[in-house]
Amino acid sequence: MKAQTTLLLMVLLSAWIAGCSPKVTESREVLPQGMDDFYAEDFHIGAAINRAQILQTDSMAAQLLKQEFNSITPENIMKWMYIHPGPDSFNFDMADRFINLGESQDKFIVGHTLVWHSQLAPWVESIIDDKIFEASFDTHIQEIAGRYAGKIDAWDVVNEALNEDGSLRKSIFLEKMGEDYLSRAFKQAAGADPNAELYYNDYNLCQEKKRAGAIALIKQLQEDGCKVDGVGIQAHWSLLGPSIEEIEESILEYSALGIKVMFTELDVTVLPNPWDLQGAEVSQNYEGSPFMNPYPEALPDSVQEALAKRYEDIFMLFLKHKDKISRVTFWGVHDGQSWLNGWPIKGRTNYPLIFDRNYQPKKAYEILRILKIPS
Ligand code: XIL
Numbered sequence: 001m002k003a004q005t006t007l008l009l010m011v012l013l014s015a016w017i018a019g020c021s022p023k024v025t026e027s028r029e030v031l032p033q034g035m036d037d038f039y040a041e042d043f044h045i046g047a048a049i050n051r052a053q054i055l056q057t058d059s060m061a062a063q064l065l066k067q068e069f070n071s072i073t074p075e076n077i078m079k080w081m082y083i084h085p086g087p088d089s090f091n092f093d094m095a096d097r098f099i100n101l102g103e104s105q106d107k108f109i110v111g112h113t114l115v116w117h118s119q120l121a122p123w124v125e126s127i128i129d130d131k132i133f134e135a136s137f138d139t140h141i142q143e144i145a146g147r148y149a150g151k152i153d154a155w156d157v158v159n160e161a162l163n164e165d166g167s168l169r170k171s172i173f174l175e176k177m178g179e180d181y182l183s184r185a186f187k188q189a190a191g192a193d194p195n196a197e198l199y200y201n202d203y204n205l206c207q208e209k210k211r212a213g214a215i216a217l218i219k220q221l222q223e224d225g226c227k228v229d230g231v232g233i234q235a236h237w238s239l240l241g242p243s244i245e246e247i248e249e250s251i252l253e254y255s256a257l258g259i260k261v262m263f264t265e266l267d268v269t270v271l272p273n274p275w276d277l278q279g280a281e282v283s284q285n286y287e288g289s290p291f292m293n294p295y296p297e298a299l300p301d302s303v304q305e306a307l308a309k310r311y312e313d314i315f316m317l318f319l320k321h322k323d324k325i326s327r328v329t330f331w332g333v334h335d336g337q338s339w340l341n342g343w344p345i346k347g348r349t350n351y352p353l354i355f356d357r358n359y360q361p362k363k364a365y366e367i368l369r370i371l372k373i374p375s
Contacts, residue, residue: 036070038372042322044108046071046329054098060359061333071108073329074098078111079119084140099151111152114141115185116159117171133176138188145192154197157189162202166213186226201232206242206250218257230260238269239310244317255324265331267352268310269340270303293348308363315368334359
């Protein structure tokens with residue numbers, strides 16, 4: 001009798017273990033591993049990557065990139081001055097490596113950027129003849145978009161064509177080619193790579209006047225018969241602005257154009273802004289001072305909390321409109337890499353991203369994870 005009871009207990013115990021263990025394994029297997037997994041049903045989670053990250057010499061960043069992000073944008077190496085440094089010289093080495101990395105990790109690959117007045121090669125600025133300028137413009141787009149056709153998923157075709165009041169920026173492209181340069185850029189890009197998604201990308205696109213200008217610009221492109229798949233709102237933001245209401249209004253208005261909305265260069269500065277500086281015009285620079293660099297050693301807990309809360313508010317809004325948003329890309333993998341350590345004041349210590357200088361997740365990361373996987 002005793003032996004029978006023991007046997008029965010053993011049978012029941014092994015049945016219980018057998019019943020439980022697959023569940024444990026199963027739940028471990030399906031547990032999401034990174035930000036891109038948490039948000040897999042919602043939108044791509046991307047990062048802008050620098051040279052060391054493309055070359056994988058920064059092994060900690062390489063690990064984060066692999067685990068946490070499913071889209072990549074080149075922070076600099078595809079900009080005109082690097083990829084097309086002379087009229088007949090193209091430097092594709094780093095861009096090829098960037099594409100190979102993206103393909104090997106099955107990431108959504110964004111090209112940044114074909115037409116931009118900043119980080120332009122000096123030879124372009126010295127072209128005197130307008131016809132030669134136009135031909136160089138065409139060649140630039142055809143060669144680069146053509147080379148990566150079928151490999152790259154999307155292009156920031158034109159970057160930052162607008163002034164703050166919504167009028168067209170008097171860039172070298174506007175001066176030499178007139179307003180038509182915009183539709184020409186989109187048509188050339190579509191011709192060189194018919195399958196890539198094509199975007200207009202800019203900063204301060206949530207502010208009323210500039211937003212109206214961007215909407216007019218995109219409508220004009222659509223009327224001109226251009227394929228415009230989306231708008232890239234750069235999202236170089238601060239703890240205070242833009243407001244969630246402004247961002248929401250922008251998502252609704254851009255998406256009403258029938259295009260995808262993306263947040264393409266997200267970072268949240270926690271440092272004082274010099275004077276009334278807004279936006280991300282990279283030519284602006286300001287002298288440093290201790291007042292402007294308040295956290296050279298570490299971020300105080302209160303500010304860490306405020307940053308996390310700001311990211312929470314932003315992502316709650318993104319989730320509310322996930323049907324309209326296709327990608328959220330951080331402008332860098334971790335704080336140490338951020339351009340905001342050097343702009344608009346050189347040599348500051350900023351903390352704008354969700355991974356810190358030691359490649360560790362910050363409070364903001366935890367909150368963004370809990371939004372999707374409540375613990
Ligand atoms: C920045 C890079 O992060 C810096 O490394 C570089 O020195 C200047 O450009 N808007 C854009 C990005 O579209 O290409 C800029 O990137 C940041 C502002």
